[in-house]
Amino acid sequence: MVYYRAVGEIPSKKHTLFHAQDGTPCYEEFIGEEGFSSTGSLLYHRGVPSNLVDSRNWALGDLSTTVNHPLGPRHFELPELFAHDEYKGSDLVRHRRLILSNVDVRISYVVADSPSVLYSNGIGDEVIYIESGSAILESVFGRIEVEAGDNVVIPRVAIHRWIPLRVDELGPLKAFCVEGSGHIRFPKRYLSEFGQFLEGAPLCERDIRVPQGSTTVTGPEADVDTDVYVKHRTSSGVLGSIVTYDHHPFDVVGWDGCLYPYAFNYRDFSPITGEIVQPPVAYQIFEGRNFVICNFVPRPLEYHPAAIKVPYYHSNVDSDEVMFYHAGETAARKGSGIANASVSLHPAAYTHGPGRQAYLDSPQMTESNEMAFMVDTFSPLELGEGALASDDPSYAWHWSGRHSTTPGTGGVR
Numbered sequence: 001m002v003y004y005r006a007v008g009e010i011p012s013k014k015h016t017l018f019h020a021q022d023g024t025p026c027y028e029e030f031i032g033e034e035g036f037s038s039t040g041s042l043l044y045h046r047g048v049p050s051n052l053v054d055s056r057n058w059a060l061g062d063l064s065t066t067v068n069h070p071l072g073p074r075h076f077e078l079p080e081l082f083a084h085d086e087y088k089g090s091d092l093v094r095h096r097r098l099i100l101s102n103v104d105v106r107i108s109y110v111v112a113d114s115p116s117v118l119y120s121n122g123i124g125d126e127v128i129y130i131e132s133g134s135a136i137l138e139s140v141f142g143r144i145e146v147e148a149g150d151n152v153v154i155p156r157v158a159i160h161r162w163i164p165l166r167v168d169e170l171g172p173l174k175a176f177c178v179e180g181s182g183h184i185r186f187p188k189r190y191l192s193e194f195g196q197f198l199e200g201a202p203l204c205e206r207d208i209r210v211p212q213g214s215t216t217v218t219g220p221e222a223d224v225d226t227d228v229y230v231k232h233r234t235s236s237g238v239l240g241s242i243v244t245y246d247h248h249p250f251d252v253v254g255w256d257g258c259l260y261p262y263a264f265n266y267r268d269f270s271p272i273t274g275e276i277v278q279p280p281v282a283y284q285i286f287e288g289r290n291f292v293i294c295n296f297v298p299r300p301l302e303y304h305p306a307a308i309k310v311p312y313y314h315s316n317v318d319s320d321e322v323m324f325y326h327a328g329e330t331a332a333r334k335g336s337g338i339a340n341a342s343v344s345l346h347p348a349a350y351t352h353g354p355g356r357q358a359y360l361d362s363p364q365m366t367e368s369n370e371m372a373f374m375v376d377t378f379s380p381l382e383l384g385e386g387a388l389a390s391d392d393p394s395y396a397w398h399w400s401g402r403h404s405t406t407p408g409t410g411g412v413r
């Protein structure tokens with residue numbers, strides 16, 4: 001995050017011995033990026049943060065991938081992954097289905113109705129995009145209530161858990177999950193050299209929701225051995241471990257700094273629109289290591305009388321393009337089979353764009369009600385098991401309208 005917060009009890013001078021108001025000694029922990037040389041926060045714990053008593057394997061499930069070959073665009077129908085009641089007993093951390101991944105980012109989908117385990121991603125920051133439902137994100141920094149349309153950013157190593165709310169009323173929590181292999185930040189061009197959002201940026205500090213209150217666990221539960229599920233990096237991939245502390249890690253009496261989880265809803269995003277269509281970069285909200293994230297939000301469309309109001313045909317020379325279609329109608333995908341909760345993959349070395357008729361009809365459009373979440377990666381993405389299980393084999397041919405059943409002539413993978 002970009003601005004300083006101080007919450008709860010903290011000493012007036014950092015790196016000094018400190019007791020909470022009830023006399024309990026507190027143990028200072030620094031969570032800092034890039035060693036001790038970038039953004040960080042100082043947390044004050046009642047328990048010793050390093051008091052580990054056990055560590056064992058966490059089997060992460062199927063993270064295998066398949067190359068997207070022969071080359072072509074893809075459509076994944078994610079609701080098929082949790083059809084019927086298959087989400088019962090699932091949580092947002094352990095039951096993610098891998099859709100796409102490369103060395104820089106892992107993209108998954110989950111439907112959950114149960115509180116998650118305590119979790120820490122030691123590989124990179126996460127952006128959890130909430131499709132529907134409601135939840136509390138509890139972390140060592142406090143609580144954030146989240147809802148549909150929220151981009152929730154969780155810094156690397158922050159211990160947290162997800163608690164779905166009002167499942168009977170709103171349904172299970174559905175989320176599109178982006179796990180980076182490094183930090184995920186707002187684009188530098190939106191910020192002053194000191195980190196404040198600039199005039200002209202499509203969002204500002206007022207749009208960002210930060211942790212509130214405390215998650216401090218007290219009483220007998222505080223001193224019980226407690227598991228934390230950790231993802232951590234290897235030279236060749238991702239591993240999981242369950243580490244056990246001799247106390248509950250939600251024991252923070254206060255913290256301060258500029259590193260903490262936060263949430264931002266797409267309804268608060270104010271992209272620049274113009275006389276003619278703007279490139280996707282106008283909708284960028286985050287940048288990660290070798291990828292960017294955009295929110296395409298409902299908006300009035302371009303005002304030149306002949307403006308093409310759907311994205312013109314384009315080749316992503318340097319990136320694979322992933323779209324998660326959240327709500328509304330994406331005019332460019334009309335007739336393609338794409339629906340809400342679909343994902344499309346338009347890889348580099350392939351030209352894509354709207355359907356022909358949508359392109360020709362688009363000057364008559366006046367507004368868009370689409371909400372789509374996009375990830376553009378600069379290294380090729382491979383298909384996870386969730387992609388293979390939800391693949392729509394006809395998508396690649398919908399532009400041409402040809403559906404041959406003879407391999408090599410179109411229509412068959």
Ligand SMILES: [Fe+2]
Nearest residue numbers: 311314321346
């Ligand atoms: Fe595109």
